[in-house]
Amino acid sequence: MFSFQPDRSQYPDVGPDGKFEIDLETGKFLKLWHGPNHPGITGNMSVELTVNGDEVVEGYTHVGYLHRGFEKLMERRTFIQVFPIVCRVCVPEPDFNEYCYAAAVEELAGIEVPEEANWIRTLILEMGRFNSYMMAMGGIAGALGNGVIGQWMTYVRDLMLDRFEELTGARIYHMFILPGGVRAGLPEGFEARMEEVLQTAERYLDDVEKVLFTNAVFKKRTKGVGYIDPKLFESYGVTGPNARAGGVAKDVRKDSPYLVYDQLSFEVPVEQDSDIWARSIVRYRDLRLTIDLIRQILAKMPKGGEVMTSLPNVLHWKIPRGETYIKGESSRGEYGYYLVTDGSGYPRRVNVRGPSYTHAMALLEHLIPGTNIADVAALMVSLHTYPPEIER
Amino acid sequence: MRDLIEKLTPRYTLGNATYQRADLTFVDVTRDELRALLLELRDKEGFTHLVLLTAVDWIEEGKFQLTYMINNREADQTLGLRLYIDRNDAEGDTIHDIWPTAATYQRELREMFGIAFPGSPRVDEEFILEGWTDMPPYRRDFDTLAYSQQTYVEREGRETHDPRATMKHKMYPEG
């Protein structure tokens, strides 16, 4: 008799501690490599799954496919030479690296940044957050088979890239926020063109609400799936939207305002359920907030003034010995740069604290056992991790 | 932050403290007391968030500096504990039972600096690198350019000239 329920009589037994005794020689387990070449993966990384039927009993993340040794390369570049390479640390949201690095250098070298530059930096960071969330929205929908959201979101993201290009002179790696300020002020008519993009984005986000968040399939596949116990947040260093989806209303922008966030009015969105649904909806609401912030910034910022201070001769620029940590709220959570200088012309050590590092490794490995193979991709995407910042 | 340091000083041997910003402090600690200190800071002082754990190679002094950066989210305070360990046969104490996520940091330190963390889960497995046969690359004495030139092939046919020498040669060919 045909049945939808699989016959599990041959499946291995659960051990005394509730865990499987994994032994490949029993023939009951299969190693399944999810990535690095896999459309459901969030980038160039892989998860080594041990499956029993379609249930995942164990999962290990493997990273390092994108390792370029940034922290080593930075040690043999002068302070200004580090500036172009930091943005490469995180491909989809590069500007945070530029900001954190520039702010760390400015703090240790004692450089004051013009007020307008701080506004432009905030603008850039919010535009980057917009792009990153757009990718995340498309990603979570795509991971659950809803490809059209990905198409829309990529389109809107591309419109924002046009604004980026116009402001910074590049599409992806902007290399715009350098120690001492930013490269240039806003171009003519930038606000109007930005407003157009934001309105388009809002129109598409209305559609996302109808197509994704009012969707029986999406609800069924995300509600209650991939639950993270908020008690684990501190143990696993969970920050950002992932934590806000579990009721922890923490946001560096609010708690420890940097740049000009103290001059903007906003409330960070919080959800309580801590599952894939909650994480998606928190991002969606945060994206709406970002649109609002961009509008606020453009309305309030000073324009037409100095945006860059004169630096000492960067070809032999030395910074006294010291260390500092600069953090900010990226689209994935707390993003920080730990910079150690030793009085020479080169950084002694730069350590990038990316949120994906904790989310995609220990946390993901903790969450995977017991899920369904089909949900692994959704789970990964819902954590919103970017492999390049894990391994750097 | 000074209050906290002063409060802890009678019970712990705290070294040099650097008050970098109002919300960021660094302080030197000893290896014996690290664990107790971290536990106290986490459980009693609200430093519940491990921001990062990393190392700095002070090769000239023969030391690794382990930086345990912890954060009190309520008070918006970040505290960096600096622990100096010997560079030779470097070994640290695992704190993965205090913060499970520390296991990942310790794996990276093991691989990139060659610092052992006995007892930390999967600490000896390959992490980021694959098939690495050389010295841990984040050590200061590892020369990445030399390694790169010896291992990989660069495109040929490039040659540069020093403006100083070229000009001198051009204007005064005789010397």
Next chain:
Amino acid sequence: MGSLRDVLSPFTAWKHVIETPVTIKNPIGREAADRYRGFHQNDTDKCIGCGSCEDICQNAAIDMIPVDNPKDGDSGLRPQIDYGRCCWCALCVDVCMTGSLTMSNEYTWVDSDPDAFRFIPGVDKMPWDDFEKGYERQGDRMLSGLTRPEMAELEPEARIGNFDEIVAGYSREQAVLEADRCVECGLCVATCPAHMDIPDYIAAIREGDYDLGTQILYETNPFSEVCGRVCTHKCETVCAAQYEGEPIAIRWLKRHIIDNVSEERRLEIVGTPQVLPTGQKVAVVGAGPAGLTAAYDLARSGHAVTVFEAQDKPGGMMRYGIPEYRLPYDALDRDIAVIKAQGVEIKTGTRIGTDITLDQLKADYDATVLSIGLHLGRSTRVPGSDAPGVEAAIDLLRRITAGEEVPVPKKVAVIGGGNVAMDIARSMARLQKQKFGEVGVTVTALEDFDHFLADKEEVTESFEEGIEILDARGPQEIVTFKSGKRKGHVKGLRTWKVTSIFDEQGRFTPQYDEGDEMVHEVEMVVEAIGQMADISLLGDELTEALEWNRGRIAVDADGHTSEPWLWGGGDAVHGPDVIHAVADGHKIAASVNVALMAKAEAEK
């Protein structure tokens, strides 16, 4: 959870079917934004090949490649960019010292040959060479300082009545600020006649290592005190920093090093000759910069050097030509002390040709170096130029230094627009101030201020001191008293306006406006138009035997004359310039050393 709305709502996406597509019709070659950082462009005429772009490139993407037709102060190199390395960060554009390097907004380059992605912007023709849009730096460069720190100087009122040194020298903070601006391109090294390692000693200032700095200075120049004050600093005219902002104050930085090392420490650093005496004897005629530099080098090579000097003190033109307020005598003495410490014997008050002849030197010494300088003043030879009250600047300066009595009238005219003219004008002004409490000096120069020969700061400072400088005025006659008890004595100077001084080819062809005539009523006229060497000491025979080159003793690249025993250098051979004289001294010393070593070898 599963309401009907949740099932139907997603179908609203179908409304996009009737929307206009967002597809770009022809995306290939779509124009990038105005500021887009695309492929590089280089204005090769503006570029000086300083290599700052290569230094800052963290990707080692830039090579400096020789190209043709370098201009002055141009290394002749141009950046070649490897698009197998470039990351389009535009730091090269930001750091560019001249602003020649920019980026177009072109971005498409496809090739199946991986070696094709290299080119020299501006030299290798590219389709985007003329693109207007793209990235270029906003305003002046921000990645290295633009202006010099202000140099502390005596105020005009404080300096006019005396011969105290005007310039105070940089403080440590100022010097570090100034040294920080150097981009270490080294264009100055080749331009400096003595090839001083300028970027290296500037780096020593940044590091605060003055001992190292002194050591570097002495490798190429034993007259750091002098050159740190009065060098013509040709290096600063090619400095990469001058294209936007001021050139590096190389001269002041040199002085800063030597100011920070005590005399004793200097002797320790320089030391004494570290070789065994060779037994060879060298005579040097003239204790000026060329002669003393040669003596210094030769003594350090182990030769016994005797310097003959006609004046009472060594230093030549540095002492007798340059006024004390520009170069204090004790600074010069400190430089000479180091040279003397090498065992150089200086016989002052000994005039060759009078006290001892060249033939004697030829007989007594293994080699002779002639560095006699330009100690005779040129005369305009306009009518009246031989009247009493007409003086030669160079002679007057010498007499002031030697402490002789010089006539100081209330009104003086100086003919000439060079630094010597400024020197005598300012010296006379000081004497006038001391004597009468006021200044009455008029300088008339053929050249207009756009083509002026004297340094800018000399002119500025002269004005500050109350000296009248009339540019573009040609002397026509020195008017004398036709009768009375001062008959024949200078009464004034008559000049015509010069309407233009150079023709299109830059040759000297002054045009006069006879209608614009001026007569300057003065009691004394000083001619400071030029100098010449006093070659009478050579004697007719030697003059006839030597080869000549346009009025000057002909020497080869090593300073060797056509006579095997005689070398020549300095102002008398190459024209007036201290640093050139120093360079000559080194060259001669090297050549003499080779000859003497060969001789010593043969004698063994």
Next chain:
Amino acid sequence: MKREALSKLTTVEEVLELVAEFDREAHGFYVELIPQVSKSIRYIVEDLALTRLEHIRKISALAKSDDMRDHLKDAIMRPEADRKFSDAVQTPELMENPDDQGVLQFALARVQLAIEEYADLAANTPPGPFHEVFSYLANEESKHKSDLEALYYEIVHSGGV
């Protein structure tokens, strides 16, 4: 005396021949002067002699050329300006044991005389081949004067440091 000799002549060829004769004289003078001055400044006198020689060659070539008139016209279209520095240079007589400045002043004075001479002749001759020849000669001498002035400035007005 020059003018008298010149104004008697009737053909252009004759004029040119006489001018060449004057130049030969001048050349001879300078050649004789060479050994009398110090070796250090002989190059000036040698240059002067050489210039005269070149002038002679030019004139004889001109006299022989068919398109002489066209050539003359071309040269006169671009006259050398003459309101010169050396106008003020005195001393037409050569001093005893002349130095470089003296030789140059003498040469300048001579050239000045020649310019004036030719210019005068040109002014007093009606348009035609004669007028053109004299204008041409005045122009040639002016060019020579420019060269001498540049040299004078280089040697005498070196400015100093």
Next chain:
Amino acid sequence: MKDLDKNFKKDTETEFPLREEMRPRKVTTPDGQVIDIDPLADYFCQEAPKVHRKSYSAIVEGFYNWARANSLWILGFGTGCGAIEMRPLMTPRFDAYRYGIQWRPTPRQANLLVISGYLSVKTLKRAIRAYEQMPQPKFVVGLGSCTINGGMYWDSYNTIKKLDEYLPVDLYIAGCMPRPEALLAGFMELKKIIRKGEAEGANKYAENFDWYKANQKSVIKDWDMPDYSW
């Protein structure tokens, strides 16, 4: 610094044993049968690649090339930064599909491998396997500075510098990273090359197989797969 410190020098034979799932083992199937498994022998074909011969007729070959040029199926494997600029091409704004270009999730269905920027050694290993699993005729395009001469990672210890040392590259696109428009221009150029029958990368790979393998093995220290695996 190679071989600098003996303490850290690893022996590739003993230090990198085969991963557990790659080792030969006996497995009991659910129905109780015991079978021998040797993954390296069982999962891979070890035969070396062969040169893909041209058609006997130039007209037929021309037709083939036309067909190949107009269906570039790209393997959706983002090896580096540049992958992010491929995403817009898949959306209506740039719509690469109209040019016959589409992305496939598996190498078996793809004929174009785009190396999107730098390749770490770890990814190189996967890229080689992905490339070898693609059916012939197949093409490789290198994106950006990194594939040409190392790019900004020219001194990194973990990325290769010259892609053509390890894989046969048919075309390079300059940029860091190249924009979608530049990518499209590159693909159009590749089409032209294919139409002309000059995209011979795969055959070059087969002809110089030993050379490529030696280069690959010189940087991949833990070579735990067969030489050719398709």
